[in-house]
Amino acid sequence: MNLLESLNWRYATKKFSNRKVSAVDIDKIIEATNLSASSTGLQPYRLFLIENDELRKKLGEGSFNAQIAESSHLLVFAAFEKVTAEHIDNYINHIAAERNIPVDSLADFKNALVHGILGRTDEVNFNWAARQAYIALGTAMVAAADLQIDTTPMEGFDADKFDELLNLKGKGLKSVVTLAIGYRHEDDIFANFKKVRLPKAEFATVIE
Amino acid sequence: MNLLESLNWRYATKKFSNRKVSAVDIDKIIEATNLSASSTGLQPYRLFLIENDELRKKLGEGSFNAQIAESSHLLVFAAFEKVTAEHIDNYINHIAAERNIPVDSLADFKNALVHGILGRTDEVNFNWAARQAYIALGTAMVAAADLQIDTTPMEGFDADKFDELLNLKGKGLKSVVTLAIGYRHEDDIFANFKKVRLPKAEFATVIE
Numbered sequence: 424m425n426l427l428e429s430l431n432w433r434y435a436t437k438k439f440s441n442r443k444v445s446a447v448d449i450d451k452i453i454e455a456t457n458l459s460a461s462s463t464g465l466q467p468y469r470l471f472l473i474e475n476d477e478l479r480k481k482l483g484e485g486s487f488n489a490q491i492a493e494s495s496h497l498l499v500f501a502a503f504e505k506v507t508a509e510h511i512d513n514y515i516n517h518i519a520a521e522r523n524i525p526v527d528s529l530a531d532f533k534n535a536l537v538h539g540i541l542g543r544t545d546e547v548n549f550n551w552a553a554r555q556a557y558i559a560l561g562t563a564m565v566a567a568a569d570l571q572i573d574t575t576p577m578e579g580f581d582a583d584k585f586d587e588l589l590n591l592k593g594k595g596l597k598s599v600v601t602l603a604i605g606y607r608h609e610d611d612i613f614a615n616f617k618k619v620r621l622p623k624a625e626f627a628t629v630i631e
Numbered sequence: 632m633n634l635l636e637s638l639n640w641r642y643a644t645k646k647f648s649n650r651k652v653s654a655v656d657i658d659k660i661i662e663a664t665n666l667s668a669s670s671t672g673l674q675p676y677r678l679f680l681i682e683n684d685e686l687r688k689k690l691g692e693g694s695f696n697a698q699i700a701e702s703s704h705l706l707v708f709a710a711f712e713k714v715t716a717e718h719i720d721n722y723i724n725h726i727a728a729e730r731n732i733p734v735d736s737l738a739d740f741k742n743a744l745v746h747g748i749l750g751r752t753d754e755v756n757f758n759w760a761a762r763q764a765y766i767a768l769g770t771a772m773v774a775a776a777d778l779q780i781d782t783t784p785m786e787g788f789d790a791d792k793f794d795e796l797l798n799l800k801g802k803g804l805k806s807v808v809t810l811a812i813g814y815r816h817e818d819d820i821f822a823n824f825k826k827v828r829l830p831k832a833e834f835a836t837v838i839e
Contacts, residue, residue: 627680630797
C-alpha cells in the first residue's frame with residue numbers, strides 16, 4: 424500500500440482483536456515517532472508504552488474508551504509541565520556529543536533557546552510542549568498504518584489517574600494524549616463506515 | 632524508500648532551491664493531510680496553501696525564516712478561535728450525507744459533541760483545535776518526505792500579520808503553525824548535519 428492507501432485504510436478502531444503487535448513492529452513505530460520534528464528540536468515530551476495487561480486495565484477503568492484495556496499496546500504521550508534550563512543544557516550537550524562539535528560552537532543557538540523558551544510562562548511552554556507531542560502523535564498513526572497496524576487516538580482518559588499510575592508527576596510530565604495500538608477485531612462495525620473528511624476545497628484554500 | 636528511511640532523510644530545510652513542487656504532488660500532500668485524524672473527527676482547523684510569490688514575500692518580511700518567501704509553497708495551518716454549534720451542525724449533516732443515513736441517527740453523537748465541546752471555554756477549544764492542527768502538521772511532513780519533498784515547520788512567524796494578509800479573522804481562524812514546502816538547495820549545509828534525537832530508551836519508557 425502507498426501512503427494515501429494506508430491513510431484511507433486506517434480509522435479510529437473501536438474494537439481490537441486479541442492479536443498482539445510484534446516487538447519488532449512496536450520498535451519501528453517508536454523509532455518513527457522519535458524521528459518526528461519538534462520546535463527547535465527539543466522534543467519536550469516523552470512516551471510511555473504500556474504492554475502490561477493489568478496496568479492497562481487499571482488505566483482504562485471508568486473510561487468510555489475500552490481500547491485502553493483491550494488494545495495490544497497503549498502509547499501515552501506526556502509533555503513536560505515546565506521547560507527548564509536543564510532541558511536546554513542537556514539538549515545542547517547532546518547535539519555537541521552527537522555531532523562531535525564543541526559545545527561553545529552552539530552558544531548562539533543555546534542563547535536563542537534560553538531567551539525564547541525560558542522567557543515564556545510555564546503554561547505557554549506546556550501548551551507548546553503538548554503541541555509538539557501532537558506532531559509525534561500524527562507520525563505514530565501514519566507509521567502504524569504503514570505497517571497495517573491499527574490505532575485509536577484518545578483524549579478521553581483520566582489524565583490525573585494516568586499521571587499517578589505512571590508516576591509522571593515525579594518526572595515533571597503530564598499526560599496529554601494516548602494512542603491504542605493493535606489489530607482491528609473482525610466484529611468492529613466502524614471499520615466499514617465510510618471515512619468522512621471535509622471536501623478538499625473547504626479544507627484547504629489555495630492561493631496561486 | 633520506506634517510511635523510516637524517509638523520516639531519516641527529511642530535515643528542517645534552511646535553504647530551498649527554486650525548483651517548484653508539482654501540482655500533482657502538492658495535491659497528494661493536501662489529501663494526506665486531510666486524512667489526518669482529529670478528535671471526534673471535527674477537523675477544527677483549515678489549511679491555506681500559498682504559491683503566490685508576492686504574497687509569500689510579504690508574509691516573510693521581517694521574519695528570520697527566509698523559507699517563507701523562498702520555498703515553493705507555504706502551508707499555513709489555522710485553528711478556529713471558537714468552536715460553535717454551527718460547526719457541529721455542519722459536521723453532523725456532512726456525516727449523514729456522506730454515509731447516507733438519517734441525521735436523527737446521529738443524535739447521541741451530536742449531543743456528546745455539543746455537551747463536550749460547547750461546555751468548554753473558547754480558549755480551551757482554541758488550544759484543542761490547534762493541537763488537532765499539529766496532528767495534521769505531522770501527517771503533512773511525513774507525506775512530503777514520502778514523496779522526497781522537503782519541508783520546514785515554522786512557529787516563528789508574525790501570526791497577526793498572517794491572519795490579516797490571509798483574512799483569517801473574517802473566517803474565525805487564527806494561524807498556529809506553517810510549513811514551507813519545496814526542494815532543498817544543494818548549498819544547504821544543514822542537509823548534511825547528523826540528525827539528533829533522544830536515545831530511544833530516554834524518549835520512550837516501556838512497561839512490559
